[in-house]
Amino acid sequence: MSVDVRDQFPVTKTRLTSAVTGAGMPLTYFDHGASTHAPESVLHAHERFIREAYSNVHRGAHHLSIVSTEAYEDVRWKAKAFVGARKDQEVVFAENTTDALNLAAHLMAERPGVTLVSAMEHHSNDLPHRAKGPVVHFGTDENGQVDMRDFEKKLAEHKVKLVAITAASNVTGIRPPLDDIVDLAHAFGAKVLVDGAQALAHLPTDLSRIGTSGGPDFFAAAGHKAYAPMGGAFLVAPREVLDHAEPYRPGGGTVKFVALDDAMWVDGVERHEGGTPNVPGIVAMGAAIDFLRGIGMEAVRAHELELLKAMFAGMEQIPGVRWLGTAPPEDRVGTVSFVVDGVPHALVSTVLDNEYGIATRNGCFCAHPYLVDLLGIDDPEMVRERIKAGATTREPDFPGAARASLGIYNDIADVERFLEALHTVAAKGWKGDYSWADGTWVHQRPAIAGTPAGA
Known part of the structure; x- marks a missing residue:
C-alpha cells in the first residue's frame, strides 16, 4: 500500500514512551482484529455530520431531520452494494457485530430445527444461538480448518435450520470454504449466517457469488x-x-399503529430497528466504505497478503515461536496468533508494547473451544475446573496466545520491526524487570533515562 494511504491515518503519527527505557518510539499497531482506526476522510465525515446535520431520523419534517435521514439511508445502500447482497436481501443496522449476530439468531428462533455452529466461531456467533434454541457443533481438523466431513455428517443427522460460520477466524485468520459450506447447507434446506467481522476490511466480498x-x-x-x-x-x-x-427491539419506529390492546408492526428493516440509532456511527461507516472502495478491495487484499507472507517467513526463522493453524497465507486474512516457548502470552504482548511500541492482543480471543483445540490441550475439562475453583482467564499461566493482526496502513517496516522484537522476546532478551500484579505484567523499576517521546 502506498505511503499516501498510510499518511491518511492520524494514528500513524503517534509516538509512545517506553515504560522501560524512557525512550520515544513509534506506535506499530497490530490489533486491527479488535478495532481499526479511521482515516482523515472518515473522521471528517463523522465530525461534519455532528456539526452540520445532527438530528434524529425518519420522523421529522424539518431540514436537519431530512438531511440526517438521507445520509443514514444512503449508507444502507452503500453497505448492500459493498458486500454484493441480493435484491431480496435488506440491510438492518445494528450496534456492533455481536448485536447483528444476536439479531440473526432472533430472526430464526421460532423456526423448527437446530442451529449448526462451527467450533472455530467467536463466542458472538455461538452463544446467541444457544440462547435461542438447540445448537449442534461441527469440528475443526488438525490444521485449524473446519472439518467438512463432520459438517456434512451433522447436516445429515439433524434437521438444521441455520448454519453459523465465520468468513475468517478472529484467532488464526483461516478462511473456511464458504462456497462448499453454503451450497451444502442449502442442499439440506438450511439457511446460512456468515460472521463477516474479520473479512469486511480484508477481502473482496460478493455474497451473491x-x-x-x-x-x-x-x-x-x-x-x-x-x-x-x-x-x-x-x-x-x-x-x-x-x-x-x-420485532428484535420493539419500541419507537417499529410500529404502524398502537392501541391499548394491540400493536401493528411495520415490515422490513424498521421492524427491527427500534429506538434512536447511532446515526453518526452509521454515517462514518458509510464513509469508511467509500474509503475502501476508493482503494479497491483487490488492492487491499494483495497488500495484506504480501505482508502476511513476510510475517510467516520471518516467524519461521525464530526458534521457539509457533503460530496456530497450518493453513498457508493464501487461505487466511492478516491475523496470526502465536505462542512463544517458555514465555506467557500476556508477557509477550506486554514486552512488545512496553519496549517496542507494538500493539498486539493476547488471551483466548473470545473463542475458547477453538483455541483450546489449537493449543493441543488434551484435557479441556481441566480448564473448566480451574474456572470453577475461582481462577480467571487473566491468571499468568492461563492458556492463551498472542495475536498480531494487520491493517491497511501497515507496511513492511512494521513487519520487520515486529519480527526483530519477537526474536528478542523468544530469546528472553527483554530489558524490563517484569512481575505479575493485579492481572497483568508490570515493569518494576523506574524507566531508564532515554530519548524523550516525540524525538
Whole structure:
C-alpha cells in the first residue's frame, strides 16, 4: 500500500514512551482484529455530520431531520452494494457485530430445527444461538480448518435450520470454504449466517457469488473493524425473514399503529430497528466504505497478503515461536496468533508494547473451544475446573496466545520491526524487570533515562 494511504491515518503519527527505557518510539499497531482506526476522510465525515446535520431520523419534517435521514439511508445502500447482497436481501443496522449476530439468531428462533455452529466461531456467533434454541457443533481438523466431513455428517443427522460460520477466524485468520459450506447447507434446506467481522476490511466480498445457490442468507459485520469509529454495524438478511419475525427491539419506529390492546408492526428493516440509532456511527461507516472502495478491495487484499507472507517467513526463522493453524497465507486474512516457548502470552504482548511500541492482543480471543483445540490441550475439562475453583482467564499461566493482526496502513517496516522484537522476546532478551500484579505484567523499576517521546 502506498505511503499516501498510510499518511491518511492520524494514528500513524503517534509516538509512545517506553515504560522501560524512557525512550520515544513509534506506535506499530497490530490489533486491527479488535478495532481499526479511521482515516482523515472518515473522521471528517463523522465530525461534519455532528456539526452540520445532527438530528434524529425518519420522523421529522424539518431540514436537519431530512438531511440526517438521507445520509443514514444512503449508507444502507452503500453497505448492500459493498458486500454484493441480493435484491431480496435488506440491510438492518445494528450496534456492533455481536448485536447483528444476536439479531440473526432472533430472526430464526421460532423456526423448527437446530442451529449448526462451527467450533472455530467467536463466542458472538455461538452463544446467541444457544440462547435461542438447540445448537449442534461441527469440528475443526488438525490444521485449524473446519472439518467438512463432520459438517456434512451433522447436516445429515439433524434437521438444521441455520448454519453459523465465520468468513475468517478472529484467532488464526483461516478462511473456511464458504462456497462448499453454503451450497451444502442449502442442499439440506438450511439457511446460512456468515460472521463477516474479520473479512469486511480484508477481502473482496460478493455474497451473491459465494457458491452456486445464491450465497449466504445472512451476513454480519461492523464499521469499527473496517476503519470507522465504533457504533455502526449491519446485518444482511432476507426480506421475507424480516417481515415474518417478531420485532428484535420493539419500541419507537417499529410500529404502524398502537392501541391499548394491540400493536401493528411495520415490515422490513424498521421492524427491527427500534429506538434512536447511532446515526453518526452509521454515517462514518458509510464513509469508511467509500474509503475502501476508493482503494479497491483487490488492492487491499494483495497488500495484506504480501505482508502476511513476510510475517510467516520471518516467524519461521525464530526458534521457539509457533503460530496456530497450518493453513498457508493464501487461505487466511492478516491475523496470526502465536505462542512463544517458555514465555506467557500476556508477557509477550506486554514486552512488545512496553519496549517496542507494538500493539498486539493476547488471551483466548473470545473463542475458547477453538483455541483450546489449537493449543493441543488434551484435557479441556481441566480448564473448566480451574474456572470453577475461582481462577480467571487473566491468571499468568492461563492458556492463551498472542495475536498480531494487520491493517491497511501497515507496511513492511512494521513487519520487520515486529519480527526483530519477537526474536528478542523468544530469546528472553527483554530489558524490563517484569512481575505479575493485579492481572497483568508490570515493569518494576523506574524507566531508564532515554530519548524523550516525540524525538
